[in-house]
Amino acid sequence: MNLPQQSLILSFFFAVFFTLPTLAADSAGGEQKASSCVSCHGPNGNSSNSQWPNLAAQQPTYLVNQLKAFKAGDRINIMMQSMTADLSNVDINNLAGYFSSQKPVKAGGDPALAKSGEAKAAMCLGCHGSAAQGNGQFPRLAGQHPEYLVQQLKAFKDGSRKSGPMQAIIANLSEADFKALAAYFGSL
Template identity: 40%
Template sequence: MMKKLTLLALAGLIVAGGANAAGDATAGKTKSATCVACHMTDGNSVNPIWPKLAGQHYDYLVKQLSDFRAGNRTDPTMAAMVAPLNDQDVLDLAAYFSSQTQAPGAANPDLVQQGEQIYTQGNPASGVAACTACHGASGLGMPQARFPRVGGQHPDYVKKQLNDFRAGVRGNDPNGMMRDVAMKLTDAEIEAVASYMAGLK
C-alpha cells in the first residue's frame, strides 16, 4: 500500500506541475460574497459541517470547485453555488481562499492517542496506510500533488468526507486512493483520526 501511495504521489506531482493557472486573489475576494454565508469572509467556517477553506492549497481548491461544476463531486448546496461560476471565477476564488490564514482547531484529548496511532502509523492489521504518507506529519498536505491540508480542519467535516469515501458517495479522489483507505477504517478510527487532524498545526 505504501508503494502505491508513493507512486501516486509522484504521479500527482508530475501531472500538477504545469496545471497552476493564475488566479487573482483581489478579484476572488469580491467574488467570494456568495460564499461567506457558509465559509465566512476569511474562509474560516464556524459551522463544523462546512470546511475551512482558509489556507487550503490553491490547486486543491481549483480541483474541488471544478469537480463540483462537472458533477464529479456532488453536494446539493455546492452544486447551486458553483453553477454560475466560469473558469476564471474558480481560479480567483481559489487564489483568495488559499491566501487566507486558517484558524486553529483542537483535538479531543480522549481521542488523541488512537487518532495519532492511525494518522502516523496506520493500522497494519487491517491494511490502513498512515495518513502522513500524503498529508504530512503536520497535516499540511502536498500542494503539488493536490493532496489537501487536513491539519486544523473541522473534525465533523472530516468524518463526513471519510464516511462518504467509505460508502462510495464521494469518488473524486485520484485512482480511488481515499476510498481504498476509508473502506478499511472503523467508525471509531474515523472519529479518532478526524479529531487528531483538527489539532494539527
C-alpha cells in the same frame, strides 16, 4: 542521468504541473467572489459551523479541482453545484488563490481522541503532507472540523464520495478510527 537526478526532475515537473491552475490567480478578484462563500465557509474561509469545511490555507490545486468537480456534477452537493454553476475558470482560480492565501485556524478536537488519532495518522501523511498541511491535489486536513472530516471519511467508505486511493486506505478503518483521526487533524 542517474536515478536521483531523474527523481528531482520528475518532482519538479509534478510541482509545476499541479500548481499551474493557480499561478495566474488574482486574490483580490477571489476575495470579491468569495462574498457568497462567507455565509457557510466563514470570513476568510474559516467556518464556524462544523457542517462546512474550512477553506483557509487549503491547497489551491485541491480547491480548483473540487470547484470544477462540483460545477461538472462529478461531486454531488446541490448547494455547491448551484454556487459553482456560473463560475468561470478564472473565477475558480481566483477563489482558490484567495482562500489558499488566508490564515487557517484550529477547529480543535477531543484531546483524548486526538492522542489516539496521532498514532494512526501516519497512513494519511504521505499524501496530505507531513504536517497534514495538504499537498497539491491532496487537501489540507490540519485544523479542519473533526465532524466534517468524519462525514467525508464515511462518504468515502460508503462510496457516495469517490476516490479509489481513499476507499482503499480506509476500507478497514472503523468509525472510532475516523473520529480519532479527525480529532487529531482538527487539533493541528
